[in-house]
Structure formats: C-alpha cells, structure tokens
Amino acid sequence: MRKYSLLIYGLLLVLFLGITNTVYATPPSTLSYTATMIPAKNQIDEKKSYFDLLVTPGEEQQVAIKLNNASDKMIKLKVSPNTAKTTSNGTVDYSGMELENTPNLIASFEEITSKEQIVELAGNSEKVVTFTIKIPKKPFEGIILGGFYIQEIDEEETVSSKEGIHIANQFSMIIGCQMRMSEESVKKNFSLEKIYLDNYGGYFTVVTDIHNNASQLISFYSLLGEIQNDQGETIHKFRKDTFSMAPNSIFSLPERIDNSKLDPGEYVMKIDIHSRGEEQWKLQKKFTIQSDAKDKVLEKSIDRKKTQINWLLLTIVLIISITVLLILIQLKKHKN
Template structure:
C-alpha cells in the first residue's frame, strides 16, 4: 500500500506585524537559525530591520545564519518584497504579486539572491546591499531576507510520510523620512472567481500609497439587480495592508453564481478613514460555467436551451392539433356528403 505523502511548510518566522519577534529565529527541525545585526540607523528596538535610510546611499544589511545540525547545509537567501495576502495578512515569502503603484520595491533595490554553504555546527555572515535612490522615496518599503533550505526533509511514521521544507525570514522596513504618508484605497475591479477552492465575487482592493497599516474592517454586500435584500455578505476586521499592494476580497457563495447583473456595496475602514464603493457588474453564463467546471460541478444548463426546447415542443403540439382538426374537418365533410347521397 502506498504511503500517503503530505507536504508541509514549517511556519515562516519574522512577520513583525503579525506577532512578536525574537532576536534569533528558529523552527523546530529546521537545523538552522537566523539573526539580524541591527545597524545604528535602526529607528526603534524592533528585532527586525526598521531603518531610516539616506537618499543616494547604500544600506548594508547583515544577518547571521547558524547551522545547528551535524551536517553541512546549502541554503538560499533572497531579498523578497512584501505583499498583502487575500486573508488580510502580510506576506514576506517569494511571490509574483507585483503592484503597479509601487515606485520601488525591496527586491528591486537589494542585491541578488545568494546560495550559501554553512558548515556543520557553524555560522556564516550574509550581507545584502540596498541601493537607495538618489532622490529618496516617499513612505515605506517593506520586504524580508528570506532563508530557505531547498531540500525536502522526511519525517513521520505509522504508514504516513511527511515531507517538510523549512524557511525563515527577517523583516525589513525602509524609509527616508519618519513622516507618515496617509493611506488611500481604490477598488480596482469586481469579477466572479475562485478563492481557496470556493466560488465568490472577488473585489480587488488596492492600497496605492507607500504606507503600512492594520486594524482594517471590511463590510461587503452583493445585491441582485432590482433587489434590496443582500444576495451575498461578508464582514472582516483586524486586517492589514502592505504599502503599494492589492488583494482580492472574496464574498463567497455555497451555490453556483447565477448569470445576471449585480451590485457590489463595499466599505473599508482604517486609520480613521472610510472608503465606500458601489459598483455594478455582470456575471455571464460562460463565467458561471467555467467556475462550476473548476469546482468539479455540473454547470447549469443555459436557459436558451430550455427556451428552444419549449418552442420546438410548442410547434409540435400545434402541428398535432392542426392535424387533428384537419382530420375532424374531413370526417364532418364526409358525413355531410353521405347525408346528401342518402337524400338523393
């Protein structure tokens, strides 16, 4: 019997907005730890890089990677730009979620990824140079130094194997001024789609300003055209938003998304500001069927098929009625003829 294979990813450490950090980051079973060497231009006592940098200068970031195992390790260290995940938390792992409002990103300004060899029970320093633009930049730039072991480590027993990949990170915040930039949001688009293998209406919200903020509440309602009763609703609170990023706020449905015209009513509140959007959108039969097929469900039959079938049935019934009427007319006429013949 085949052993069941489970793929697990040990929690990524160092997400400073989401919880407490420790000076040394470690995950049980990873076999390595990472720690930052904080420079003098550190803004506060955070244990991640929170730096006030100068325009035109090169900022050096230094971390120490320690191998706590008895075997040498080859690890990859990458500068990664932060983004906002669809569940309202910040992401600091490798991704392709670029935002068109970002003037600069951390991965763009930092030096290239590195592959390092760490001897058994040894420690190596790893440095990255971040080139600050000559004119500086407004607001904040977020990212991380992401350390991963590319090898898969097997564990488990009792007929079950677990394949673990280990990664850890140190957060990075850069700014050239301690003056805060006011955040601003925009509703980019509304469309039907899938998220976490669930159907729903996806509202893409963008923070197009270079400002990190949290404690955001979201209240979304979807109405059918001509109805005052919400068709779909979702309320969330305590969400975070990375600078110059976007995410898809999904308002889920357990049923198929019926084709038609709808209205989205969405409100976001954070840092003492309120944003409200109301937008009409259309779900086509093709979009609805595509979503159902991806979910492995049978798409709804298009109403036009049933309309055509109904028309055909109606025509057939009319023809049958006409034939019956013609038959009766012939019988009545023959009866009259026979009566005339008898009279004669």
C-alpha cells in the first residue's frame, strides 16, 4: 500500500513541476554612479536639476552632463537623448520606449540632438560629456521636451537558464531637457482618437487613445470615464485619479472590462479630464465593436486560457482519481 501511495505522490509532484514556470529576479543593488547637469548660460532657473533652456530659432545649443563613478571598478555608461512620451500607465517616459507622439510634435528630441554616447569611467573618476542640440529654425510656442537616459552597460543584463528566466535589475538616471522660446504657457488641448479592443496584461480591454495636442507638459491630472451603448445607457464607468502626459503625446488608456458588456455594435466613449485647479475638458467619441475583432482579442484573453487550464487540471485530477480507485480495488481483491 505504501509503495502505491508513493507512486501517486510522485506522479502529482512531476505533474506540477512540469507545468510550473519559475521566474527569478536579482535582488536590487545601489547605483555606482551619479549624473548631474551643468547649467548652461541660458538656463532659466539654475536651482532646477534638469535643463530648462530659453532658446532662439536656428541656434546650436550646447549642454553638458557630469558623470561620476563612485565605485572602485571601471564602468561603462550609455547616455541616450530621447523624446518625452506617455506610457499606458499615464506617466512621462524618457527611456526611448516605442510610443507614438501626435502628428503636430514640434521636433523629435533625439533627431535634433547629437547621437548617444558610450562613456568609460575609471574607478573613482568623473567625466563631462557634451551634446549639441539644433534648435528648429521656425519659431514655436510651448516646449520641446526630452531627456538624457543614463544607464550602466552590463553584459549580464539578461541570462537564460533551463530552470527559468533570470532577470537582472537595471538601474538608470534621467536628466530632463526642456526648451522654449517664451516663458508663456500655451492653451491645453485634448482629443479622443482611436478606440479599440486589446489584451492588456492578458485581460480583455478597451483602449482609448487620448491625444495631448498642446506642446505643454500635463502633470497629475485626473479623469472620469464611461461607456454608453447605442441606447444611451451607461454600461461601464471608470476613473484614473492621477496621470501625466508629455507635450504632443498619446496616452493609450487601457480599461479592463467584462467582454459580455461589449457585444458587437455602436458605443460612445465619454471622458472628463480635470486639472489640479478648476479646468475641465469634456471629450466624447463614437466607436464600433466588430465581432471578428472581439473574437480575435478573446482568443488571447487570459480568462479563456484560464478556462482551458481548468479543464486540463480537471481531466488530470479525474484520471488520477480513477487510477487511485482502481489501485484500491485491486488491493482489496488481493487481500480477500
């Protein structure tokens, strides 16, 4: 009897080890370097830790960053100029993610700035790196916003193994760069553009592209949203308590929703944006759900995959239960 019990437990152990995918993460470490901006002559406020430059059309702007290696070993740093963009979490990103800006973007920061640099720093040393920015010849209102993304080059950033996936933490620093021809702000302007279905985090989601059409940084705003059907009935409400947007950027706002609420048909997306003051913008846009588009998203939905996995586990448990029952019957016959 003990032999059969061990066999059963062994089968269960092999089963669950076989379907488990382990992910490892390296414990965090401290930064071995620092980066500080060196104020330019046309820096508006020297107390700021980022470049805030008052520029003139057609000039070549020089900016400098001091890099310091606080460790005893030699390190390599990559310094990359990137355009400010908006992530799907509603944060401003300077790391060079493949995100879109609006068509009326004044200028792409990485296109008007000299190329990225790889800098070698000996232990306990410092170095100054400079970049040249070609200011557009045409005068502009608002700001051009970008940043210098600084990260240590590590040959062991990602390591694959048979046991799982080893993810090495990568720390970085950002020095922002804001350029303007006037200290006057521009009028804010938002619009709802593309609305579509997608899988966000594996879940059935409706995504709304909110455009910040102004060359103005939006910080810590909030929004309320709702979806109405073609009868004018509200089928879903949502909110986001805080979000920020880069100038002339697109916020692809994901909202997880029960797919049964979005049958093929016509709908209206309504979003109210609120500033930290009393400003408010009411936006709305009609959109259509096509049956084939919905089915395509559902095929990759985590809910459907969970259902398939549950059926698989149920089948396995059933097989094991029958096996155990047969073993017990055989043992009873043998005893008799």
